Amino acid sequence: METIVEHIKHKARELGFSESAICDAEPLQDPGQRLLEWLGRGYQGTMDWMSRTRAERAAPRSFFPEAQSIIVVAHNYFRENEPVLRPERQGNISIYARGRDYHKVLRKKLHSLLGYIQTLLPEARGRICVDSFPLLEKPLAVKAGIGWIGKHTNLIIKKKGSYFFLGEILLSAKLPPDPPLAADYCGTCNRCQVACPTGALDEAYVLDARRCISYLNIEHRGEIEPRFREGMGNWVFGCDICQAVCPWNRFSAHTGERDFDNRLPDEWFDLKQLAQMSEKEFRNWFAGTPVLRTGYANFMRNVGIALKNREAGSP
Ligand code: SF4
Numbered sequence: 001m002e003t004i005v006e007h008i009k010h011k012a013r014e015l016g017f018s019e020s021a022i023c024d025a026e027p028l029q030d031p032g033q034r035l036l037e038w039l040g041r042g043y044q045g046t047m048d049w050m051s052r053t054r055a056e057r058a059a060p061r062s063f064f065p066e067a068q069s070i071i072v073v074a075h076n077y078f079r080e081n082e083p084v085l086r087p088e089r090q091g092n093i094s095i096y097a098r099g100r101d102y103h104k105v106l107r108k109k110l111h112s113l114l115g116y117i118q119t120l121l122p123e124a125r126g127r128i129c130v131d132s133f134p135l136l137e138k139p140l141a142v143k144a145g146i147g148w149i150g151k152h153t154n155l156i157i158k159k160k161g162s163y164f165f166l167g168e169i170l171l172s173a174k175l176p177p178d179p180p181l182a183a184d185y186c187g188t189c190n191r192c193q194v195a196c197p198t199g200a201l202d203e204a205y206v207l208d209a210r211r212c213i214s215y216l217n218i219e220h221r222g223e224i225e226p227r228f229r230e231g232m233g234n235w236v237f238g239c240d241i242c243q244a245v246c247p248w249n250r251f252s253a254h255t256g257e258r259d260f261d262n263r264l265p266d267e268w269f270d271l272k273q274l275a276q277m278s279e280k281e282f283r284n285w286f287a288g289t290p291v292l293r294t295g296y297a298n299f300m301r302n303v304g305i306a307l308k309n310r311e312a313g314s315p
């Protein structure tokens with residue numbers, strides 16, 4: 001007879017999650033300490049919320065005091081037969097952002113999973129997290145045994161890669177935890193560090209967000225320092241370079257989730273066309289995708305940098 005945990009994991013698979021695993025809700029000691037050191041160096045740039053929430057982030061119960069267990073899930077968003085890197089005349093948009101906004105998709109699935117858990121454990125209360133509050137979700141995924149944090153600081157799942165969204169359910173019921181993953185399968189590889197065009201991974205396992213293209217073209221408001229512009233290449237939203245070169249992503253398989261299909265026709269990647277785009281068109285074209293998050297002004301700033309880079313690179 002299947003245990004409650006097996007039923008929960010079975011349901012998670014049915015909902016499309018590639019991985020689901022359980023850890024306790026105790027504070028995260030080492031990752032909490034590493035976060036403080038990282039903040040101490042100012043690597044968060046202008047993401048002030050990271051400093052403001054530093055005390056809570058390593059303590060899951062600060063977001064849900066009743067929490068006894070955490071169910072961590074991973075959902076694949078990779079699409080086969082679609083280039084991660086686009087040709088120079090096109091703007092590159094990180095592949096996670098070419099489909100429907102994952103927050104809505106994952107939240108809906110996690111609500112279904114929580115509803116199912118409550119049919120098995122009627123007394124259990126839960127809180128769903130898909131970036132809704134700043135949990136340290138990658139260390140939680142390691143603690144639950146799903147994968148390890150690679151030198152590029154993304155979570156990698158063995159023989160599955162890193163193109164995954166993470167989500168969590170904080171649960172008031174105590175469930176038996178899965179064993180944490182103690183191993184690190186990066187070995188002597190440093191491809192992500194070498195490939196990063198802006199030096200954001202100069203130190204392995206530490207991301208200097210102030211230099212990271214994903215931070216610069218999504219989170220950073222206003223002008224981008226000239227020293228980073230060339231490295232931004234033709235990225236207009238996010239950056240996938242360190243993941244694209246990672247050998248573990250040779251195992252990436254096609255997502256079964258239709259909501260993560262590419263919603264953007266080829267011509268919308270064209271830099272010259274993007275440069276002519278009005279604010280209304282921006283809102284219409286990228287409706288429902290994470291691209292909207294950066295706002296029209298920042299997106300057009302990114303398109304301008306990509307066009308200049310293209311002109312500079314033209315023969
Ligand atoms: S996302 Fe791009 S810029 Fe950021 S660390 Fe990875 S390769 Fe470097």
Ligand code: SF4
Pocket residue numbers: 150151152153185186187189190191192193242245246247248
């Ligand atoms: S590219 Fe190599 S070093 Fe970087 S995360 Fe992947 S396996 Fe680890």
